[in-house]
Amino acid sequence: MTDKARLRLALIGYGAIAQSLLDLLPQGLAPEVVVLVRRLPDTPRPGCRFVIDAAALVAAAPDLVVECAGHGAVADHGETVLAAGIDLVPASVGALACADLHARLRAAAQAAGARLILPSGAIGGLDLLAALSVQGAVEVCYEGTKPPAAWRGTPAEASVDLAALTAPRLVYDGTAREAARLFPKNSNVVAALALAGPGFDAVSVRLIADPAATGNRHRYHVRAAGCRATVEIESQPSSGNARSSQTTIYSLIHEITAAAEDKARGA
Numbered sequence: 001m002t003d004k005a006r007l008r009l010a011l012i013g014y015g016a017i018a019q020s021l022l023d024l025l026p027q028g029l030a031p032e033v034v035v036l037v038r039r040l041p042d043t044p045r046p047g048c049r050f051v052i053d054a055a056a057l058v059a060a061a062p063d064l065v066v067e068c069a070g071h072g073a074v075a076d077h078g079e080t081v082l083a084a085g086i087d088l089v090p091a092s093v094g095a096l097a098c099a100d101l102h103a104r105l106r107a108a109a110q111a112a113g114a115r116l117i118l119p120s121g122a123i124g125g126l127d128l129l130a131a132l133s134v135q136g137a138v139e140v141c142y143e144g145t146k147p148p149a150a151w152r153g154t155p156a157e158a159s160v161d162l163a164a165l166t167a168p169r170l171v172y173d174g175t176a177r178e179a180a181r182l183f184p185k186n187s188n189v190v191a192a193l194a195l196a197g198p199g200f201d202a203v204s205v206r207l208i209a210d211p212a213a214t215g216n217r218h219r220y221h222v223r224a225a226g227c228r229a230t231v232e233i234e235s236q237p238s239s240g241n242a243r244s245s246q247t248t249i250y251s252l253i254h255e256i257t258a259a260a261e262d263k264a265r266g267a
Contacts, residue, residue: 009065033049034048066252071094089117094190096118137202138198142206151207151209156209160209168210173207176191217233
């Protein structure tokens with residue numbers, strides 16, 4: 001692959017997801033990765049160039065930006081990236097539960113000819129939901145089960161003694177839209193389901209803390225005209241982050257690889 005054909009990649013954030021992504025990124029896929037951070041890391045990372053403002057990230061003219069820093073990063077930088085004509089993959093798809101933000105991102109992408117690419121994250125079967133949504137109403141009931149540690153720092157702590165749990169405990173029961181607001185670091189799966197077609201108000205959500213859980217389990221039921229389906233996925237947490245599944249990292253790498261292949265074909 002020539003230098004011209006290689007993908008110019010940028011990341012927003014340098015936490016557990018971004019670092020795991022960089023660890024697993026195929027060698028040679030992106031010769032240099034520009035990483036937007038709030039403060040420069042103490043230790044440099046080979047193959048990475050760190051910047052501290054979005055203008056510097058845009059000036060690097062990446063082909064693709066992958067957000068790995070949470071809902072606030074999507075709100076703070078998403079429009080800037082898309083308005084510059086740069087494709088954006090938000091790992092924090094739960095941020096799009098805010099209808100105004102979603103509309104602004106889509107408008108910025110359309111005006112600049114960029115793409116807002118939604119990764120599948122830790123979930124699967126989104127193609128089925130998208131297909132069923134074409135014919136009419138689709139109902140989705142989602143149940144997410146994670147170890148108690150995954151719910152620390154969330155509203156679950158107000159009603160459950162996570163450290164003392166000896167049996168599974170329901171920590172939330174409501175809509176996908178409200179789940180995205182209350183549990184921003186645990187809600188990207190339900191957002192992916194909603195955005196596949198049913199919408200945030202057509203996805204009901206139950207979140208469970210289970211002391212016996214060794215990984216993150218996602219189970220959902222689909223109900224539509226002429227179709228019933230149940231999907232269950234269990235995956236290991238990503239390194240250093242009990243809230244995120246390892247499959248989330250793989251889904252981001254899949255989107256990066258696809259972008260690199262598109263660029264190579266067009267070079």
